[in-house]
Amino acid sequence: MKTELHSDVQQNVNSVANCFTPCSGWRTRGKLFNRGIGMIKSELITRLALANPHLYQRDIERIVNTVFDEISDALQRGDRVELRGFGAFSVKSRPARQGRNPRTGQAVSIAAKRVPFFKTGKELRERLNHKPDQ
Amino acid sequence: MNTVTRAHLCEAVYQEVGLSRNESSALVESILAEICDELVAGHTVKISSFGTFSVREKGGRIGRNPKTGEEVPIAPRRVLSFRASHVLKDHINHAPASGDNDADGTR
Numbered sequence: 001m002k003t004e005l006h007s008d009v010q011q012n013v014n015s016v017a018n019c020f021t022p023c024s025g026w027r028t029r030g031k032l033f034n035r036g037i038g039m040i041k042s043e044l045i046t047r048l049a050l051a052n053p054h055l056y057q058r059d060i061e062r063i064v065n066t067v068f069d070e071i072s073d074a075l076q077r078g079d080r081v082e083l084r085g086f087g088a089f090s091v092k093s094r095p096a097r098q099g100r101n102p103r104t105g106q107a108v109s110i111a112a113k114r115v116p117f118f119k120t121g122k123e124l125r126e127r128l129n130h131k132p133d134q
Numbered sequence: 135m136n137t138v139t140r141a142h143l144c145e146a147v148y149q150e151v152g153l154s155r156n157e158s159s160a161l162v163e164s165i166l167a168e169i170c171d172e173l174v175a176g177h178t179v180k181i182s183s184f185g186t187f188s189v190r191e192k193g194g195r196i197g198r199n200p201k202t203g204e205e206v207p208i209a210p211r212r213v214l215s216f217r218a219s220h221v222l223k224d225h226i227n228h229a230p231a232s233g234d235n236d237a238d239g240t241r
Contacts, residue, residue: 037177037178038172038177038178038179038180038188039168039169039172039177039178039179039180040179040180040181040182041180041181041182041184044165044168044169044179044181047168048161048164048165048168051164052161052164055153059151059153060161062150062151063147063150063151063158063161063162063165064165066143066146066147066150066151067143067146067147067162067165068181068183068184070138070142070143070146071138071143071184072184072222072225072226074136074138074142075222075225075226076225076226076228077136078135079135079136079137079138080135080136080137080138081137081138081139082137082138082139083139083140083143083166084139084140085166085170086166086169086170087214087216089216091226113227114226114227115218115223115226116185116216116218116222116223116226117216118185118187118214118215118216118218120213120214124170124173124174124214125213125214127170127174128173128174128189128211128212128213128214129211129212
């Protein structure tokens with residue numbers, strides 16, 4: 001357990017050091033959110049195209065876009081999207097509130113809004129915490 | 135409130151591209167599998183105009199059972215966080231454009 005933690009931290013430090021790519025990440029409450037390595041939509045499409053040589057890449061692109069558009073549209077309607085083993089998307093309502101411009105200190109009223117929310121599925125949560133089987 | 139499931143996504147893919155239902159659902163499945171594998175490897179997945187899935191390392195801490203007040207150790211763990219893109223946020227806050235009455239028919 002201890003050594004595992006140590007190697008994880010080490011890995012984190014290394015990847016933070018290596019992650020000065022254009023899309024390296026963001027900070028929220030002082031925590032670095034991502035490690036600069038990963039996959040973007042076009043790479044997902046390329047991988048699926050390699051795995052499905054009988055399909056045109058542009059069709060795969062349409063399929064991937066359809067899936068995410070369908071999820072966005074469902075959320076817009078206020079529906080919940082539940083994908084077993086992956087997670088569930090839902091929409092939460094945030095009431096209107098009085099905000100403040102942090103630079104000027106001026107009070108600003110913020111309208112009520114709806115925000116998307118994702119809850120990780122059980123299976124994926126468990127897989128995340130086991131040894132990465134790459 | 136309706137719940138959209140894999141079946142709805144597969145149906146949408148089936149309608150969009152001229153593939154069989156089986157193949158449509160296999161593709162939806164492989165999209166999710168690719169994303170999961172990437173996340174399990176500890177990598178970030180960015181889907182433009184949708185959002186970013188990223189894995190965060192949480193340190194161990196002492197938690198408390200809220201019911202009994204008992205202290206419980208929480209081991210270091212990895213959690214998945216999703217950050218929606220502005221496009222998605224704007225889309226959600228935009229009123230559905232007359233599409234609210236086909237909620238059941240066309241999906």
